Amino acid sequence: MSPDTGESTSSPLLVLDDIAKSFGAVAALRGVRLALHSGEAHALVGENGAGKSTLVKILAGAHAPDSGRMTLDGKPLLLRGPADARAAGIAVIYQEPTLFPDLSVAENIFMGRQPLRSLRRVDTRAMNRAAEQLFARLGVRIDPARPARGLSIADQQLVEIAKALSFDARVLVMDEPTAALSGVEVDRLFGVARSLCERGAAVLFISHRFDEVFALCQRLTVLRDGAWVSSGRTADLSVDEVVRRMVGRDVDSLFPKQEAVLRDTLLEVRGLTRAGVFSDVTFSVRGGEIVALAGLVGAGRSEVARAVFGVDRYDAGEVLVAGRALPPGNPGRAIAAGLALVPEDRRQQGLVMELSVERNATLARRAALARLGLLFGGAERAEARRWTRRLRVKTSRLTAAVGTLSGGNQQKVVLAKWLATHPRVLIIDEPTRGIDVGTKSEVHRLLSELAGEGMAILMISSELPEVLGMADRVLVMHEGRLVRELSRDEADETSVMLAATGQGAIA
Amino acid sequence: MSLSDTGVAERSTGAPSAGAGRSGRGLTERLLAVRELSLLLALGALVLVTTLRNDRFLSGQSVKDLLLGCAILVILAVGQTLVIVTRNVDLSVGSILGLVAFATGELFLAAPGTPWPVALVTGVALGAVCGAVNGGLIAVARVPALVITLGTLYAFRGVDYYWAAGQQINAADMPRSFLRLGNQTVLGVPVLFLVALVVVAVAGYYLRSYRSGRELYAIGSEPAAARLSGIPVGRRVLAVFVASGALAGLAGVLYAARFGTLDAAAGTGLELQVVAAAVVGGVAIFGGSGSVYGAALGAVLLTMIGSSLAVLRIDPFWQQAVVGALILAAIGLDRLLALRMAARLRGRSAHGA
Numbered sequence: 124m125s126p127d128t129g130e131s132t133s134s135p136l137l138v139l140d141d142i143a144k145s146f147g148a149v150a151a152l153r154g155v156r157l158a159l160h161s162g163e164a165h166a167l168v169g170e171n172g173a174g175k176s177t178l179v180k181i182l183a184g185a186h187a188p189d190s191g192r193m194t195l196d197g198k199p200l201l202l203r204g205p206a207d208a209r210a211a212g213i214a215v216i217y218q219e220p221t222l223f224p225d226l227s228v229a230e231n232i233f234m235g236r237q238p239l240r241s242l243r244r245v246d247t248r249a250m251n252r253a254a255e256q257l258f259a260r261l262g263v264r265i266d267p268a269r270p271a272r273g274l275s276i277a278d279q280q281l282v283e284i285a286k287a288l289s290f291d292a293r294v295l296v297m298d299e300p301t302a303a304l305s306g307v308e309v310d311r312l313f314g315v316a317r318s319l320c321e322r323g324a325a326v327l328f329i330s331h332r333f334d335e336v337f338a339l340c341q342r343l344t345v346l347r348d349g350a351w352v353s354s355g356r357t358a359d360l361s362v363d364e365v366v367r368r369m370v371g372r373d374v375d376s377l378f379p380k381q382e383a384v385l386r387d388t389l390l391e392v393r394g395l396t397r398a399g400v401f402s403d404v405t406f407s408v409r410g411g412e413i414v415a416l417a418g419l420v421g422a423g424r425s426e427v428a429r430a431v432f433g434v435d436r437y438d439a440g441e442v443l444v445a446g447r448a449l450p451p452g453n454p455g456r457a458i459a460a461g462l463a464l465v466p467e468d469r470r471q472q473g474l475v476m477e478l479s480v481e482r483n484a485t486l487a488r489r490a491a492l493a494r495l496g497l498l499f500g501g502a503e504r505a506e507a508r509r510w511t512r513r514l515r516v517k518t519s520r521l522t523a524a525v526g527t528l529s530g531g532n533q534q535k536v537v538l539a540k541w542l543a544t545h546p547r548v549l550i551i552d553e554p555t556r557g558i559d560v561g562t563k564s565e566v567h568r569l570l571s572e573l574a575g576e577g578m579a580i581l582m583i584s585s586e587l588p589e590v591l592g593m594a595d596r597v598l599v600m601h602e603g604r605l606v607r608e609l610s611r612d613e614a615d616e617t618s619v620m621l622a623a624t625g626q627g628a629i630a
Numbered sequence: 631m632s633l634s635d636t637g638v639a640e641r642s643t644g645a646p647s648a649g650a651g652r653s654g655r656g657l658t659e660r661l662l663a664v665r666e667l668s669l670l671l672a673l674g675a676l677v678l679v680t681t682l683r684n685d686r687f688l689s690g691q692s693v694k695d696l697l698l699g700c701a702i703l704v705i706l707a708v709g710q711t712l713v714i715v716t717r718n719v720d721l722s723v724g725s726i727l728g729l730v731a732f733a734t735g736e737l738f739l740a741a742p743g744t745p746w747p748v749a750l751v752t753g754v755a756l757g758a759v760c761g762a763v764n765g766g767l768i769a770v771a772r773v774p775a776l777v778i779t780l781g782t783l784y785a786f787r788g789v790d791y792y793w794a795a796g797q798q799i800n801a802a803d804m805p806r807s808f809l810r811l812g813n814q815t816v817l818g819v820p821v822l823f824l825v826a827l828v829v830v831a832v833a834g835y836y837l838r839s840y841r842s843g844r845e846l847y848a849i850g851s852e853p854a855a856a857r858l859s860g861i862p863v864g865r866r867v868l869a870v871f872v873a874s875g876a877l878a879g880l881a882g883v884l885y886a887a888r889f890g891t892l893d894a895a896a897g898t899g900l901e902l903q904v905v906a907a908a909v910v911g912g913v914a915i916f917g918g919s920g921s922v923y924g925a926a927l928g929a930v931l932l933t934m935i936g937s938s939l940a941v942l943r944i945d946p947f948w949q950q951a952v953v954g955a956l957i958l959a960a961i962g963l964d965r966l967l968a969l970r971m972a973a974r975l976r977g978r979s980a981h982g983a
Contacts, residue, residue: 183858185857205859207860208860221852221854221859223847223851223855225847226847226918230844230848235860245838245839245841273971
């Protein structure tokens with residue numbers, strides 16, 4: 124079977140066939156294929172965790188695929204490291220800028236390839252001039268001699284782009300390069316990408332912004348759960364069709380939410396406003412109910428959750444737990460009132476990676492477990508064992524450092540930590556980001572169980588199938604406002620996606 | 631980046647000028663140049679105060695003693711700078727120096743006719759082997775250099791003690807030509823100091839003007855990004871430890887030539903002085919910035935504090951306190967400069983984009 128289903132005008136420049144890559148027990152990619160043609164921009168789309176970034180790392184030579192073939196110009200391509208990828212003419216712009224803060228902007232661009240003069244010495248002047256020319260091509264003014272430290276995110280991204288340009292790359296890979304750029308800068312970037320294409324380069328473009336994908340790319344490949352779904356010409360596709368392919372799977376069977384008896388309202392949020400971030404957010408969650416907060420990244424969902432929990436302040440509105448108003452900006456009181464927040468970024472905000480599983484699991488319960496201010500191992504261990512068993516955390520022993528666990532099991536430990544505080548209201552931000560499918564359904568089973576026991580759950584999720592499968596009600600946010608509330612019956616991919624992108628919203 | 635790109639360094643140490651005619655030095659370079667300048671100012675102030683109290687401080691003999699006294703520390707500080715710039719540290723240099731110094735004495739005992747260049751090369755090679763052990767262990771065990779070199783600090787010293795078994799080597803056991811190396815002067819400047827100058831100049835020039843030298847800064851500045859940009863991080867770090875070991879070996883041979891009397895305790899505790907010299911000289915302990923010129927000036931300053939306190943008849947106890955205060959002042963200055971620079975760069979960024 125041809126790796127490319129769109130009609131080919133030329134033989135492809137770079138071909139990936141049947142690529143597989145696993146990290147431990149988690150299969151990040153399997154059977155992935157991709158064909159990049161010279162002179163064309165190719166979009167790679169998929170949900171979070173679909174394997175896009177892993178594929179980028181493979182193209183960059185940072186990860187070696189477990190199996191599969193790569194060819195460049197019909198010749199087998201073996202990348203043993205980033206240096207090999209560079210030598211092959213593959214340039215990568217990473218999602219997160221990878222700069223050296225202490226070095227000058229010009230050196231950041233040309234590191235390892237600085238122009239040389241006699242005796243193989245670095246020619247700083249020529250290097251600065253070359254950097255200036257690159258910036259001129261991009262239409263921006265950044266002093267090549269200044270250090271990279273202190274550059275704005277957009278400027279850092281522009282330096283990355285200049286770096287990729289400086290390769291005269293045959294294959295340019297861009298992993299969400301536009302997230303931090305303004306409209307003008309995006310236009311310039313696209314201009315540069317098009318001129319590269321005209322010179323015969325192939326571009327791989329990864330973005331969540333469909334308007335950009337359709338504006339720039341001639342072909343499009345969809346990944347889902349680490350597997351190849353389809354490749355084709357963008358001209359033959361509509362946004363709806365692409366979205367359907369990205370999320371398409373049997374939603375109900377994967378995410379079982381049992382029917383639970385709805386009890387009293389436990390969490391009530393009225394007119395919550397934080398200037399410039401979100402405004403007039405009003406909703407309520409009843410015991411036994413799972414309410415999903417959906418929307419695009421940056422719509423303000425996590426910010427609402429943080430404000431409700433008291434991590435961030437808010438300018439207006441109020442939060443009530445079981446009918447009693449919560450003082451703003453006080454997480455301690457929120458915990459005492461029975462609120463728990465499982466944050467999105469478990470590595471930074473949810474866990475202490477070096478500490479053991481049991482320590483992490485009982486971290487939020489230290490005060491209750493301590494006797495006369497001292498923590499005794501026995502009490503800690505018993506409590507940790509109870510929750511890790513209930514959550515089926517897979518760990519060799521409770522004293523193992525949390526950092527050694529898989530992503531899914533780490534997430535379970537974070538959950539254990541908060542469940543140990545016996546919350547009445549659980550706010551959970553991206554409960555299954557970056558964890559494998561098996562663990563995902565376990566987390567979902569658990570959430571469903573907790574709701575069944577009468578807990579009120581507010582779930583923030585960017586994964587549509589999760590939202591649709593788990594939620595009794597779906598609240599959709601767009602640019603800081605709650606634009607739509609959908610019942611379980613009303614909610615489907617189209618209605619949620621349309622509301623999240625600000626189309627057809629009924630406020 | 632770069633301290634090593636500053637013209638000040640060239641002027642202060644007489645390193646060959648590569649950037650002749652480069653104009654329009656950026657704000658950064660001018661700001662970073664402050665470090666070498668402030669070190670020179672501190673040196674000048676110290677000389678002035680001490681000379682006012684005792685005018686013999688600037689006599690020919692006294693200056694010669696000072697240059698002789700700092701040469702070994704300067705050489706070690708250069709090696710340490712190479713290591714620290716890559717976000718590592720080499721605590722074993724004092725032990726390597728001791729081991730090599732003793733080995734040099736033993737070499738002359740075993741083969742009295744050995745010409746001194748052979749001893750020099752042997753010593754450098756032995757130091758390089760010790761450095762390769764450090765670098766190899768760090769690469770294999772994937773343990774921070776701090777821990778590995780703390781281990782080899784004791785291991786190398788242990789080998790030294792076992793080998794020496796309480797024995798002492800005296801100047802009489804070494805050929806005169808070799809000992810002359812340690813005390814001879816050329817136009818009034820001790821040979822030892824000239825060697826140190828050459829080491830500083832070569833290392834400084836390498837760090838500034840060669841790709842692999844620039845890559846050392848990149849590695850220390852952001853190791854993950856260095857890997858992604860295809861820099862052979864492991865190989866470079868190994869090379870840096872070999873270089874640091876070789877320079878410690880060189881310092882060991884020179885130590886033997888200078889002092890003549892050797893036992894297994896030579897160079898004990900020197901590693902912390904070396905790290906102090908680098909830090910005072912503006913080498914960022916977390917890597918990515920600093921120059922060998924600054925580190926060398928730091929070594930000179932630390933040595934001079936010792937002798938000037940003696941001239942000023944201040945209790946040697948205070949010497950340690952002064953060195954400590956100097957380190958804290960240097961770090962404070964770094965922080966202040968960094969904050970100021972960050973503020974100004976932010977301002978420029980807003981205009982530049």
